[in-house]
Amino acid sequence: MNPSDIVDIAKGEPDFHTPDHIKQAGIDAIHYNFTKYTPQPGIQPLREAIAIKFARENGVHISPDDVVVSCGGKHSVEQSIRAMVGPGDEVLIITPHWFAYPAQVRMAGATPVFVEADRDDDYIPDAWRIRDAITSRTRLLILNSPSNPTGAVYPEETLAAIAMLALEHNLHVLSDEVYERLVYEEARHVSLASLNEDIAQRTITVNSVSKTHAMTGWRIGYAAFPRGLAEKVVDIQKNSTSAPCAISQRAALAALTGDQSHVDLMVDAYQRRRDWLLKNLEGIPGLAWTAPRGSFYCFVGVEAWKGKRLGSVEVLDSVTFADALLKGAGVRVLAASDFGAPEHIRISFAVGDDALQEGLNRMKAFLS
């Protein structure tokens, strides 16, 4: 198939452009020669703006000294894991999970331990299962709500149960909240660290401007750390990237402190596409899903296709299913084997109305 005929409904980044006022802040930074190295934890006005944002939007009260700005949420997750664990340590990961967590745990020399969350429970993890997975070696638990890939948004009572477990077992929690603003219907995002001061002092809250402000290429993430931990992370950052890009930090400052109307516009569009997607998945045979409450993904089980032929391909798992779809219908979806779910695919509704509709229509025609 000609590559230009392929419809991509796999991509995990906003189809929207970075808003103009944010771009202008980057242009101004260049114009006024704000192009040198910055302090290693990030520029002070940005750390202050992040501390204010955490207090105002998340109910998480921290000092700017406990904030480290990084080269993306992924970088914040990676260097937080590296600061927290090493060989011999175990890290709990709720599965299905974002693909990078286990790899980053292994890069730190530690061992990932997976705790399954089920489709029948809307992928909300069960605290008893988490408890059963805790050993004397467990040091860290990684949470991601709203979730990539499942779209789950953890209710406050689930977070409260997890907080109790973490405190009981002296665990730290890394709470990856990069999709916090992208929630739909009645779902409400709650930051784990907002529950009480004890859990706040065991939680690293990671966030990023990538998804909320359509800034994936600017590479700015940030994290709020329990007192005393930021220094450890700065020590890692100073020996790796030195600091994030000066120009992008100025743009991120504009994103956090300037006009926010673009966020609502994007969320409205995602909500509309999500509703359209859910309605139109209905008519396609052999798929199983639960409605995403957050992020911009729909996680779809394809286990009913196992052992069947689709075009020239025999379906064995999500990789072969995705391959058949690409070859037979020219539709690219993400096979979720790296997400700990080998019988699932992920459809993104951040790809734009036209691509989403064309992709789904082709899928329907091919699978029907």
Ligand SMILES: Cc1ncc(COP(=O)(O)O)c(C=O)c1O
């Ligand atoms: C769950 C999750 N965390 C973190 C990130 C990192 O985003 P970025 O590094 O662009 O800030 C992503 C990106 O896809 C993600 O899906």
